Amino acid sequence: MAKTMDKVDVVTVGVGWTGGIVAAECAKAGLKVRGLERGKDRGTKDFTMIHDEYRYAVRYDLMQDLSKETITFRNTRKQRALPMRQLGSFLLGEGLGGAGTHWNGMVFRFFPYDFEIKTMTDKRYGKDKLSSDYLLRDWGITYDELEPYYDKFEKTVGVSGEDKNPFAGKRSSDYPTPPMKKSPLLKKFEKTSTDLGYHPYMIPSANLSEQYENPDGSTINACQYCGFCERFGCEYGAKSSPEVTVLPTAKKTGNYDVVFDANVVEILKQGDKVTGVKYVDTQTSEEFVQPADIVVLTSYVMNNAKLLMVSEIGEQYDPDTGKGSLGRNYCYQLGPGATGYYDEQMNTFMGAGALGMLFDDLNADNFDHSDLDFIHGSMLMLTQTGKRPIETNPVPSDVPTWGAEFKKASIQNYTRTLSVGGQAASMPHKENYLSLDSTYKDKYGVPLLSLTYNFTDQDRNLHKYLTQKAVEVSEKMGAKKTEAAAPIEDYDIVPYQSTHNTGGTIMGADPETSVVNNYLQHWDMDNLFVVGAGNFSHNSGRNPTGTVGALAYRCADGILQYHKKGGSLV
Amino acid sequence: MAEKNKNLSRREFLKTSGIAAGTLVGGGLIGGLVGYNAKSTDTKPAEPSGGGGKDDFRINRGLMFFQNPAEFKVLAHATERIFPEDDLGPGAMGLGVPYFIDNQLAGNYGSNSREYMQGPFYKGEPTQGYQTPLTRAELFRTGIAVMQEEANKRFDKDFTEIEDEQKDEILTDLQKDKITMKGTDSSFFFKLLRSATLEGAYADPIYNGNVDMAAWKMKDFPGHQMSYINEIEDEDFKKIDPKSISSMQH
Ligand SMILES: Cc1cc2nc3c(=O)[nH]c(=O)nc-3n(C[C@H](O)[C@H](O)[C@H](O)COP(=O)(O)OP(=O)(O)OC[C@H]3O[C@@H](n4cnc5c(N)ncnc54)[C@H](O)[C@@H]3O)c2cc1C
Numbered sequence: 018m019a020k021t022m023d024k025v026d027v028v029t030v031g032v033g034w035t036g037g038i039v040a041a042e043c044a045k046a047g048l049k050v051r052g053l054e055r056g057k058d059r060g061t062k063d064f065t066m067i068h069d070e071y072r073y074a075v076r077y078d079l080m081q082d083l084s085k086e087t088i089t090f091r092n093t094r095k096q097r098a099l100p101m102r103q104l105g106s107f108l109l110g111e112g113l114g115g116a117g118t119h120w121n122g123m124v125f126r127f128f129p130y131d132f133e134i135k136t137m138t139d140k141r142y143g144k145d146k147l148s149s150d151y152l153l154r155d156w157g158i159t160y161d162e163l164e165p166y167y168d169k170f171e172k173t174v175g176v177s178g179e180d181k182n183p184f185a186g187k188r189s190s191d192y193p194t195p196p197m198k199k200s201p202l203l204k205k206f207e208k209t210s211t212d213l214g215y216h217p218y219m220i221p222s223a224n225l226s227e228q229y230e231n232p233d234g235s236t237i238n239a240c241q242y243c244g245f246c247e248r249f250g251c252e253y254g255a256k257s258s259p260e261v262t263v264l265p266t267a268k269k270t271g272n273y274d275v276v277f278d279a280n281v282v283e284i285l286k287q288g289d290k291v292t293g294v295k296y297v298d299t300q301t302s303e304e305f306v307q308p309a310d311i312v313v314l315t316s317y318v319m320n321n322a323k324l325l326m327v328s329e330i331g332e333q334y335d336p337d338t339g340k341g342s343l344g345r346n347y348c349y350q351l352g353p354g355a356t357g358y359y360d361e362q363m364n365t366f367m368g369a370g371a372l373g374m375l376f377d378d379l380n381a382d383n384f385d386h387s388d389l390d391f392i393h394g395s396m397l398m399l400t401q402t403g404k405r406p407i408e409t410n411p412v413p414s415d416v417p418t419w420g421a422e423f424k425k426a427s428i429q430n431y432t433r434t435l436s437v438g439g440q441a442a443s444m445p446h447k448e449n450y451l452s453l454d455s456t457y458k459d460k461y462g463v464p465l466l467s468l469t470y471n472f473t474d475q476d477r478n479l480h481k482y483l484t485q486k487a488v489e490v491s492e493k494m495g496a497k498k499t500e501a502a503a504p505i506e507d508y509d510i511v512p513y514q515s516t517h518n519t520g521g522t523i524m525g526a527d528p529e530t531s532v533v534n535n536y537l538q539h540w541d542m543d544n545l546f547v548v549g550a551g552n553f554s555h556n557s558g559r560n561p562t563g564t565v566g567a568l569a570y571r572c573a574d575g576i577l578q579y580h581k582k583g584g585s586l587v
Numbered sequence: 588m589a590e591k592n593k594n595l596s597r598r599e600f601l602k603t604s605g606i607a608a609g610t611l612v613g614g615g616l617i618g619g620l621v622g623y624n625a626k627s628t629d630t631k632p633a634e635p636s637g638g639g640g641k642d643d644f645r646i647n648r649g650l651m652f653f654q655n656p657a658e659f660k661v662l663a664h665a666t667e668r669i670f671p672e673d674d675l676g677p678g679a680m681g682l683g684v685p686y687f688i689d690n691q692l693a694g695n696y697g698s699n700s701r702e703y704m705q706g707p708f709y710k711g712e713p714t715q716g717y718q719t720p721l722t723r724a725e726l727f728r729t730g731i732a733v734m735q736e737e738a739n740k741r742f743d744k745d746f747t748e749i750e751d752e753q754k755d756e757i758l759t760d761l762q763k764d765k766i767t768m769k770g771t772d773s774s775f776f777f778k779l780l781r782s783a784t785l786e787g788a789y790a791d792p793i794y795n796g797n798v799d800m801a802a803w804k805m806k807d808f809p810g811h812q813m814s815y816i817n818e819i820e821d822e823d824f825k826k827i828d829p830k831s832i833s834s835m836q837h
């Protein structure tokens with residue numbers, strides 16, 4: 018028999034950026050909030066021995082324990098979905114702060130175009146730019162509506178940036194802190210891309226350029242450019258994460274607590290309301306019921322979708338009929354790019370998670386696609402995140418991958434290669450979706466989430482075009498030899514690509530095709546909110562968390578309104 | 588100030604700068620303190636590698652996983668072909684890579700304790716990744732047995748006794764799936780062997796590979812340094828004496 022806990026006003030499932038933001042805003046407003054987190058407590062004090070590539074970057078010490086739960090994957094509906102037995106393509110978070118502990122910290126806003134992509138594409142290129150197999154749609158919210166929430170997230174994080182991008186949406190205020198230091202490698206990229214007519218600027222960064230106190234009174238320290246940032250926690254408290262910003266804010270209200278080792282297995286409901294959640298203590302296997310007036314799913318793209326599916330809330334998407342909203346519009350990203358080989362040694366081992374420069378001239382609809390066989394695009398960037406020796410063994414394609422020649426070339430090139438890379442938007446396709454697996458279960462007996470995903474022609478064309486552009490930049494930068502990224506074929510779950518998974522629980526103006534409204538409130542259950550990159554109708558050519566953070570503030574706003582007046586907010 | 592702080596231990600550094608205590612620190616202060624390499628005595632030199640040569644390669648450092656020295660030697664020789672000794676410096680054996688792999692096989696890595704290992708198991712598409720019920724510990728033992736068998740079969744000798752070119756032939760056939768292995772494709776085992784070799788070469792010496800940080804020195808990677816804030820904007824390349832994570836424990 019499950020033990021029933023005291024009721025709270027708000028329960029969040031998972032405590033990463035989204036869970037932290039919702040908790041901070043609701044606790045400040047006087048609501049009793051509880052976070053249920055299946056991982057452990059952790060923070061800056063645990064990171065004093067973090068500069069360990071093997072433990073953290075290769076063996077994924079801070080990330081999800083897949084022995085308890087994973088997903089299954091297949092490229093097409095014709096294949097048998099099989100478990101992703103090891104982490105690879107994307108790295109799921111676990112523990113206090115979620116993936117916000119070990120992220121790089123690049124903080125972007127999406128383009129105004131992203132939110133109204135369907136309308137704007139039809140208007141500029143006519144109705145059949147993309148075939149009807151692509152489920153392109155507007156998001157049910159505009160950039161201008163979301164802007165105040167972007168502003169709030171950036172101030173909470175203390176983003177270090179420069180307002181120099183001619184393609185960006187309007188900003189209501191400056192970046193809270195100045196951009197990071199410009200290393201010689203970035204200057205090289207800046208000069209070249211300017212010469213080519215592009216408009217480079219510094220990546221807006223959550224590795225702070227200077228010490229900063231945010232509006233909630235949390236202090237974030239200045240980044241030391243230690244080179245162990247991506248996949249690591251920051252030993253200096255210099256990378257904005259939930260643990261150094263929103264979670265202390267929530268805790269000091271006295272209205273917030275977190276239960277650790279709490280794996281949520283079901284959303285409980287009665288009629289058209291949810292009543293709380295059921296969770297299992299991962300150490301004792303005991304079951305608990307946590308009653309709450311409002312339930313907020315903040316457990317990342319995958320688990321948010323899975324909980325709705327196993328709790329039978331909403332209609333599962335069916336690729337045959339196109340009906341159902343839950344699970345549709347799953348998207349990922351593509352990595353066009355080029356690697357340049359140089360003669361001189363460079364300090365490639367130094368850096369910071371978000372240290373870099375980029376331009377958006379070939380992103381979104383910032384260039385004319387009339388004669389191109391794809392829409393959207395990618396940023397092109399040069400980052401200096403700190404190259405690590407186990408994982409960085411660049412050799413030209415005519416060099417073997419092991420043996421004497423490999424050893425020499427990989428050692429030689431470790432400090433002599435620079436990559437110009439992108440993050441390209443992938444567009445939603447009717448065959449790409451999330452559902453429940455019928456065979457495999459997690460440690461608690463709940464079915465695994467299943468991912469059916471492949472790259473589509475639109476993706477391949479975009480990748481090819483942007484890769485060619487990256488080659489041009491790399492050559493102009495003075496590389497003695499440049500190699501293009503291999504063309505993409507089928508999506509492969511093995512090599513790391515990006516933790517920028519999106520879709521499955523999309524937002525929108527129409528309950529037929531979206532899971533939540535533009536306050537991230539579930540269409541079928543007024544007191545259930547679902548927030549994260551799962552709300553994106555498509556992916557963009559940049560990192561997601563700026564938009565995820567903005568949506569979490571939007572969601573908190575919705576929760577507070579709902580708490581006062583109830584009912585549907587739209 | 589600069590002179591006085593030169594040998595600051597890590598703990599002292601954290602204390603002085605207030606970071607450990609969670610108090611506020613400005614970038615300027617941190618920058619002022621950490622532009623110095625702590626004395627290299629910070630890091631205890633690892634034990635001698637045993638010369639790196641193949642014949643005097645010592646196997647008495649302590650095996651946690653392998654019970655049979657012959658198996659361990661096959662592993663050692665295979666890793667040395669993947670990452671051989673040359674004029675740049677030691678190869679896998681001289682770097683202690685076989686010990687690294689042995690020790691890893693005895694722990695979480697070998698038992699796949701953080702991976703989803705529930706059945707049923709089906710052979711999947713290459714894009715679906717690892718789909719074998721074998722743990723890495725089992726895969727390594729099977730793979731080693733296969734390398735030994737192939738050497739016996741093809742050259743009538745032990746793997747450790749055949750010529751380098753002959754070892755390479757077997758490794759190449761493994762890589763190209765030309766050898767049958769129970770429970771998995773041989774290319775999958777080869778991939779694992781290759782990545783474990785590189786991990787052992789370049790991981791921090793606390794894991795018993797990368798002896799003397801010699802692989803880092805070859806690559807000009809400085810290991811663990813607290814900060815590059817004072818160098819990140821410099822034009823010239825920085826050759827910095829590497830430091831191990833073990834210097835962070837005090
Ligand atoms: C290596 C890496 C680098 C990245 N770099 C960037 C970057 O530079 N810029 C950027 O914008 N984004 C980046 N990201 C992505 C970014 O980290 C995520 O977008 C963001 O952290 C997502 O926040 P979230 O709150 O939605 O989910 P998460 O941070 O994943 O938090 C979800 C939490 O829910 C918990 N949880 C899940 N299921 C359950 C359950 N059933 N019961 C209880 N708890 C549960 C998890 O343990 C986790 O703690 C990066 C990600 C990775 C892995």
Ligand code: SF4
Nearest residue numbers: 240241243246251369
């Ligand atoms: S690069 Fe900067 S923000 Fe990242 S971990 Fe190092 S000090 Fe922290």
